[in-house]
Amino acid sequence: MTTLLEAKGVFLNYGAIPVLKNIDLELIQGERLVIIGPNGAGKTTLFKVLSGELPPTKGAVRMGDDDVSRHTGFRRVRRGVGRSFQVARVFLEMTVLDNVAVSVEARHGHEGRGAGFFRISTSPEVMDEAVGLLAHLGLSAQQNTLASELSHGDRKRLELAMILALRPRILMLDEPTAGMSPTDRAAAVDLIDRIVTENNITLILTEHDMGVVFQLGTRLSVLHYGELVVSGAPEEVRKNLLVREIYLGRNSRHD
Ligand SMILES: Nc1ncnc2c1ncn2[C@@H]1O[C@H](COP(=O)(O)OP(=O)(O)OP(=O)(O)O)[C@@H](O)[C@H]1O
Ligand SMILES: [Mg+2]
Structure with missing residues (x-):
């Protein structure tokens, strides 16, 4: 153990x-x-x-x-260590996809490819991974929705996708x-x-x-x-x- x-x-x-x-x-x-x-x-x-x-x-x-x-x-x-919050923490003014892309980018950053933490990515590799995570969590249909427009349950799912992006x-x-x-x-x-x-x-x-x-x-x-x-x-x-x-x-x- x-x-x-x-x-x-x-x-x-x-x-x-x-x-x-x-x-x-x-x-x-x-x-x-x-x-x-x-x-x-x-x-x-x-x-x-x-x-x-x-x-x-x-x-x-x-x-x-x-x-x-x-x-x-x-x-x-x-x-x-990945943590969610009692009240979900997401970037309200960004789309669902960009929220997850920021997390994927952050992980790449601390894996040694650049130093930025909160950065919106344009790399196809990052975007593909973000798209995959959203599919994994059943959020594909909301990909281009602003996080502020999500239901409470979907916002929690988005937060989970963002945490999972950090592996x-x-x-x-x-x-x-x-x-x-x-x-x-x-x-x-x-x-x-x-x-x-x-x-x-x-x-x-x-x-x-x-x-x-x-x-x-x-x-x-x-x-x-x-x-x-x-x-x-x-x-x-x-x-x-x-x-x-x-x-x-x-x-x-x-x-
Ligand atoms: N930043 C803070 N400053 C001072 N006291 C605080 C602070 N945060 C929480 N407390 C107090 O600490 C105690 C524990 O709070 P905590 O939020 O950890 O409880 P909890 O078990 O998560 O409660 P809940 O089930 O309502 O989420 C409570 O009495 C709360 O009022
Ligand atoms: Mg609590």
Whole structure:
């Protein structure tokens, strides 16, 4: 079992307020780890620390033998971490195709062919790859649509295409189906399942919808007031009385 990403004794304070408390977490190659927990438990904050957007107040984040706690998000992308956001981040004024092309170009850039990060490409090679990714995600018909005109579900799919263009080994999804209709949600889950399997990606996600949690997760960890209180196979966690009490029985605004 190879550990791809590890948090060891991680604390994160916002000012004087402790949000993450002594988090130990290991992400094993090939697994699909779901972090669940009530609103405000610290799930997004944990993602920020794992993806390099925030340095921990104390403790370490490791990839392989390296302490990456102080590496920027950009450096972590280079090491294979791709992350989506609770509210999808895309370039609204650009077409769907150009959004993906920018990501493909960015990857080429940090593979050593130029230094630009956000650059619109005209290279046929880049455009072909972007077109292929859009087909992979079922967005071909929207190729020339402005991102600002996409539906909520399609915007999330576009964001996923942009992340996949970076060829991540680890995919971090923060509430990938939040705000979706049941139909869009089912389609999104099938898509994530397929993409992760086909591209051999290790997945870590947060999600409020319990159907999605149990469909996608191979391991669950419960975050409660900034502490990881329970971790295990989905069925074990479902049976855990503490989990029922703090989370499953008392659902949040998302349900
Ligand atoms: N930038 C910030 N500055 C100060 N406090 C913050 C900041 N971001 C989040 N918090 C607080 O930290 C706590 C954890 O927030 P976080 O967004 O990580 O929770 P979450 O588990 O992702 O919640 P949700 O399920 O609603 O997405 C909350 O009390 C929140 O108000
Ligand atoms: Mg959140």
